[in-house]
Amino acid sequence: MENTFIPYEKALSILEEHKGEFPIESRNLEDCIGAYLAEDLLADRDFPPFDRVTMDGIAIVYGTFENGKRTFNIESVAAAGTPQLTLKDTQNCIEVMTGAIMPNGVDTVIRYEDLTIENNQATINLDSLNHKQNVHFKGIDIAQGTKIVNQGKKLSSAEINIAAAVGKASLLVKKMPKVVIFSTGDELVPVHQTPKLHQIRRSNIYGIQATLKEWGVLAKLEHLADNKEEMLATISVLLKEYDLFIFTGGVSKGKFDYLPDVLEELKVKKHFHKIQQRPGKPFWFGSNTEGKKIFALPGNPVSSFVCVYMYLQFWLQKSLGIEQEVLHVKLKNDVEFKPDLVYFLEATLESNPDGTLSAEAIKGNGSGDFANLVKTDGFLILPQNKSQFFANEVYPFVPYRTKW
Ligand SMILES: Nc1nc2c(c(=O)[nH]1)N[C@H]1C(S)=C(S)[C@@H](COP(=O)(O)OP(=O)(O)OC[C@H]3O[C@@H](n4cnc5c(N)ncnc54)[C@H](O)[C@@H]3O)O[C@H]1N2
Ligand code: MOO
Numbered sequence: 521m522e523n524t525f526i527p528y529e530k531a532l533s534i535l536e537e538h539k540g541e542f543p544i545e546s547r548n549l550e551d552c553i554g555a556y557l558a559e560d561l562l563a564d565r566d567f568p569p570f571d572r573v574t575m576d577g578i579a580i581v582y583g584t585f586e587n588g589k590r591t592f593n594i595e596s597v598a599a600a601g602t603p604q605l606t607l608k609d610t611q612n613c614i615e616v617m618t619g620a621i622m623p624n625g626v627d628t629v630i631r632y633e634d635l636t637i638e639n640n641q642a643t644i645n646l647d648s649l650n651h652k653q654n655v656h657f658k659g660i661d662i663a664q665g666t667k668i669v670n671q672g673k674k675l676s677s678a679e680i681n682i683a684a685a686v687g688k689a690s691l692l693v694k695k696m697p698k699v700v701i702f703s704t705g706d707e708l709v710p711v712h713q714t715p716k717l718h719q720i721r722r723s724n725i726y727g728i729q730a731t732l733k734e735w736g737v738l739a740k741l742e743h744l745a746d747n748k749e750e751m752l753a754t755i756s757v758l759l760k761e762y763d764l765f766i767f768t769g770g771v772s773k774g775k776f777d778y779l780p781d782v783l784e785e786l787k788v789k790k791h792f793h794k795i796q797q798r799p800g801k802p803f804w805f806g807s808n809t810e811g812k813k814i815f816a817l818p819g820n821p822v823s824s825f826v827c828v829y830m831y832l833q834f835w836l837q838k839s840l841g842i843e844q845e846v847l848h849v850k851l852k853n854d855v856e857f858k859p860d861l862v863y864f865l866e867a868t869l870e871s872n873p874d875g876t877l878s879a880e881a882i883k884g885n886g887s888g889d890f891a892n893l894v895k896t897d898g899f900l901i902l903p904q905n906k907s908q909f910f911a912n913e914v915y916p917f918v919p920y921r922t923k924w
């Protein structure tokens with residue numbers, strides 16, 4: 521299929537058509553933060569599992585206080601982590617500690633701050649009490665057997681907490697693909713090296729690797745010179761080892777932009793090459809019959825960065841069965857963009873006192889100006905069918921940093 525120069529929405533639908541299938545693995549709970557849950561989490565017992573004392577103090581029968589009793593003999597002490605006690609005489613009290621199981625026969629807890637304790641007697645210094653106060657009742661939060669977390673959820677510390685509480689020392693999670701990120705180009709030198717005048721450091725791949733790490737995907741870095749034979753040899757070996765391939769550079773019209781040809785020679789089927797967008801127009805995407813997916817991103821640093829957030833992120837979300845939640849923000853400044861392309865424009869994200877979010881577009885010096893990314897927080901998606909964008913209009917925004 522020759523679907524050259526396709527619109528943004530078409531690129532997304534092709535990516536969705538070729539979404540990945542991620543297997544399931546078991547992982548120690550300590551290593552699950554950020555992973556995608558592949559099982560439902562059920563309450564193995566009531567939450568809380570027993571009537572739990574929530575204040576250190578004494579527990580009494582409320583009716584005795586209502587009948588005018590203020591001073592109680594202390595019968596026993598209920599500590600957290602000890603089996604349930606029973607009040608023997610309804611005119612007495614039991615000292616109770618936070619986290620202890622409420623003793624049998626009592627119903628109301630009064631904290632130490634509201635008591636005077638002398639000679640093994642507690643006197644309540646209050647005129648009124650609430651019946652059953654300071655008790656967290658069995659099952660009030662969640663009943664045994666309830667589904668607490670649905671599979672598919674990205675695990676935050678809240679879910680890790682719950683998993684631990686229901687006795688899961690390990691969890692079934694989605695195994696993320698094995699990824700390799702290639703820089704391509706004879707001008708690129710390793711980060712530790714001092715470049716000659718005509719050289720630059722291979723920075724793109726570090727940014728992409730870091731982004732993937734934030735998304736729970738580990739990636740290895742490789743470099744390819746602008747040499748067709750070498751590219752063919754290296755990629756054909758690594759095609760056996762990795763699931764997802766990300767290339768930066770070598771996909772445009774230059775004499776040494778061999779990558780599209782190399783990939784097709786290696787039987788990777790092209791699904792699209794070039795999108796009606798700026799930046800990132802020459803983005804190439806394909807896959808082979810073994811299900812290996814190839815994202816060949818344009819080399820310009822802002823272009824590859826944009827494609828990672830606009831397309832690779834989308835593809836990962838679809839592969840994980842997650843619906844993308846799109847942030848909408850108010851444009852802060854007027855923008856003009858005449859080409860008939862979707863425009864991914866760098867912008868800062870700000871919160872307003874009225875509870876809305878705004879984005880100030882900060883146009884850099886083109887897709888080579890990756891220093892501009894340090895000044896901004898994400899990309900506005902300015903649609904293709906317009907050329908004037910006015911302050912206070914609302915547009916989608918894709919953040920690349922967590923601001924707050
Ligand atoms: N005749 C045309 N020329 C170009 C077109 C076009 O349509 N017709 N498109 C331009 C656009 S848009 C882009 S984007 C670039 C994409 O080019 P390539 O994907 O072939 O990338 P390269 O040529 O290899 O490199 C472009 C640029 O980016 C720098 N680069 C590459 N990799 C890295 C890296 N890992 N770290 C930092 N910088 C990197 C590279 O040195 C180049 O300066 O093509 C335009 N040309
Ligand atoms: O897509 Mo290129 O990224 O416009 O420079």
Ligand SMILES: [Mg+2]
Binds near residue numbers: 769770771773
């Ligand atoms: Mg090129």
